[in-house]
Amino acid sequence: MKVKLLNILFLIAATTAFAQDVDTVAVQKDSVIVSEKKNAIVVKDTVLDKTPYNPLAPSKAAFYSAVVPGLGQAYNKKYWKIPIVYAGMATGVYFYLKNDDDYNRFRDAYKRRLAGFSDDEFQGISTERLIDAQRNAKKNKDYSIVAVVLVYMLNIIDANVDAHLQQYNVTEDLSLSPSFEVNPINIQANYGLSFRFKL
Template identity: 90%
Template sequence: MNSKLLNILFLIIATAAFAQEVDSTAVQKDSVIVSEKKEAIVIKDTVIDKEPYNPLAPSKAAFYSAVVPGLGQAYNKKYWKIPIIYAGMATGVYFYLKNDDDYNQFRDAYKRRLAGFEDDEFQGISTERLIDAQRNAKTNKDYSIIAVVLVYMLNIIDANVDAHLQQYNVTEDLSISPNFEVNSINTQANYGLSFRFKL
């Protein structure tokens, strides 16, 4: 009983999923008024195609992103990515400046201790700990620079790849779809995937 119910459910889902086909053409209707009493309808059939293949579009987008971060995304009309790029770069710059300030504070306190003064803002912290704090702040500054450079590089790579994928030809010539067959010998359902390749 459960297998029959499962077979029927799978058949309904598979039929519903492949029952409708999206039309890739669009018809544009223009109406022109000839006089007040008559209306002439002019119907133009226009096929909406993708823009022609431009082999230089990916390198153009990458160049734009290299010159001004986010400009390649604007060229690809992916405007929602631009704030993400600038937020990533601004975060890296913020942490760089913060760690630079911390490094300068630790270094100044260490220099004052070497000069013999004990009135720095880090009372109760040993000199060795100040040296470690300087090293950690310097390491974090370096990581912040690396993060900014990585976001910048990802910005260029994203613009290039996105421009490539916009020109990618997606057709029905190569498709994978669920397949449902009934075995004629034992009347059991066979489920699978069908792979279609049209030349």
């Protein structure tokens, strides 16, 4: 029943994500040039810049990353991030399998000691230490699962934010940059921020 409900919700979410149209924004840029001669010449240059604006690009990128990790980064054309996503997830899976193997080894040795055998692979280690080793291995397994889930979630968030930022218009007209000057009187460094606004 839960699986059917999940499939229905997934189908509804997928159909609504692709039901919208792409908007286009037309930006009109005017530039006026005035010469300094007697007869002032005014040249009006109008450029119609059609840049497609897709309001669903962030949700598509997040959806693609949720279905297949790294697919949202490919949708955003940030291919260099895909190996990072898979390396992070593979590292978590590797440590999960390693800690699961260690946990099973400690558990089997502990069970053999409870059954009265003393021929396990941990001869010089006490029973209390085997119990502690089991707890640590189980805790590390849980941390590995959390790490995989975190990398998966960061993959989705990164695809969404990157798609948002690709549509953001960054110009040089407004800038905030650090400035560094040396005071000539006392030879001390002055740090600050310079705010520039170009017309």
